[in-house]
Amino acid sequence: MDIIRISGLNYSVEELSPDEMNGNIGLADFNRQRIMINSTFSNQTKIIARWHEMIHIIDTVYGTKLTEEQVVTLTHGILAVFLDNPGLLETLNKY
């Protein structure tokens, strides 16, 4: 189980069975600080689901009221920036 800190709160990231996930790929529980990922999907899909749920949490925290389509678009856009720039975090940490 991983921990991801979002806006001052620690969220656990847990992989659960398809039954526990009720068929969903990913779920976010803002009130229990949990991100749940369906364990049966590929690692690439799990990464996408993790980002997707993180964006849902950010949306909830800041009240931006994103649509599901906007969450999907931001998920893939932000993920592409990180994948296309493997040293990005290291560069950002210099400043």
Ligand SMILES: [Zn+2]
């Ligand atoms: Zn969603």
